[in-house]
Amino acid sequence: MASPTHSSQTRQRYKGAVRHSYGPDSFAVNGLNQEDFMMGLPRSTSDTDLVSLDTRSTLTISSSHYTIAQSEDLVITWDIKEEVDAGDWIGMYHVDEALSENFLDYKNRGINGSHKGQIVWKIDSTSNFSDGETQVCFRYYHGVNGTLRATTPSITIKKASAPVSPTKPHGFILTYAAF
Secondary structure (H helix, E strand, O other): OOOOOOOOOOOOOOOOOOOOOOOHHHHOEOOEOHHHHHHOOOOOOOOOOOOOHHHOOEEEEOOOEEEOOOOOOEEEEEEOOOOOOOOOEEEEEEOOOOOOOOOOEEEEOOOOOOOEEEEEEOOOOOOOOOOOEEEEEEEEEOOOOOOEEEEOOOEEEEOOOOOOOOOOOOOOOOOOOOO
C-alpha cells in the first residue's frame, strides 16, 4: 500500500482471517525429530550475505509501556538505509496485524525525505482501544511502493484508570452504643 490518505474509507480489521504458524513439528526432515535434525547442522559464521547492524534500517520507540493521558508522548526515531521519499509514513498496528492498510493510526513522517529523523506520537483518550491493555507496534513504510522498511518492538498501551471521585454520604447515620 502506498501512502494512506485522509479520504480513505474507514477500515475495519477482518476478524475471520486465518493465521498460520509454524513450530518445531513443521520442520521434521526424513523422519528425524526437530532436536536430532538441529544437532546435525553446523552453524556458519562466515556468510558474506548477512546484513550487519550498520546496513539495516531501524525504527525505535521511546518507551515499551504507555498509559493513555498519563504518560509522556512517544518519540519514534527512524534510521532508514534504503531509498526514502517525502511520502513515507509510519503506522501504528496491533502486533498481530499483517495488512498495511489496517493501521490504527498513521502519520506522514515529514516532507523533507530524510533518512534519519524522529516524530512525536500522541495517543489521546479518544483512541479506540477496547481492551485495558493493547499490544501495538509501529511500522515504517516507503510511500511510493509501500515496502515495509522497519518495525519497532511491541509496546503495551494501557487505558488510564477512571478518576476516583469523592463519594457522597448515603443518607444513614451509624450510632455506637456503649455497654
